[in-house]
Amino acid sequence: MISLRRVLLATDFSDCSRAAQAYACELVEQFGGELHVLHVLPDPILMMPEPGTPASLPQNYLLDLKEGAEKALDRLIPADWQARHKVRRATRLGNPASEIIRYASEHQIDLIVVGTHGRGAMAHLLLGSVAERVVRQAQCPVLTIRPAR
Numbered sequence: 001m002i003s004l005r006r007v008l009l010a011t012d013f014s015d016c017s018r019a020a021q022a023y024a025c026e027l028v029e030q031f032g033g034e035l036h037v038l039h040v041l042p043d044p045i046l047m048m049p050e051p052g053t054p055a056s057l058p059q060n061y062l063l064d065l066k067e068g069a070e071k072a073l074d075r076l077i078p079a080d081w082q083a084r085h086k087v088r089r090a091t092r093l094g095n096p097a098s099e100i101i102r103y104a105s106e107h108q109i110d111l112i113v114v115g116t117h118g119r120g121a122m123a124h125l126l127l128g129s130v131a132e133r134v135v136r137q138a139q140c141p142v143l144t145i146r147p148a149r
Contacts, residue, residue: 004028004030004031004033004110004111005031005110006107006108006111007024007027007033007034007109007110007113008024008037008103008107008109008112008113009021009025009035009036009037009114010040010100010113010130010134011038011039011076011115012096013039013072014115014117015115015147016145017114018147019147019148020113020114020143020145021113024113025077025081027143028085029085033110034086034087035085035086036087036088036089036090036103036107036109037073037077037087037088037089037090038089038090038099038103039069039072039073039090039092040096040099040100041093042095043093043094043095062093066091066093069091070089070091073089074089096130097133097134100112100134101134101137104139105139109140110140111141111142112140112142112143113142113145114134114145115145115146115147116132116146117129131144
């Protein structure tokens, strides 16, 4: 029998992630496990135009980003739902796909639920897909959710 004791919802707070949230919460309801909610802050070094370009970020940029993400995570799951289920929240800094996979491994996650934007082929070639990388590299099953059109 399939056991989903630990379900990981990877969120970027987008509409796609909200659609995935509904599935993750329903699976936890059905299997009686715990919900892990993870938001990965992109590493500013990875966003620099060229290696070696001097970074001029505001003094508390990363701290402010992290605090904002933590507040958003606190508001994400309704309080009445949290009263009935165990919810663990986390933020990480780095490459989103790598950090999702690492978190899942560290916490022995049984299923990762992630939203996907469902972009066209050209946009996918240019931008890549966090969800696709997670599907290809995760050691546990991954459920990808596209928002209703």
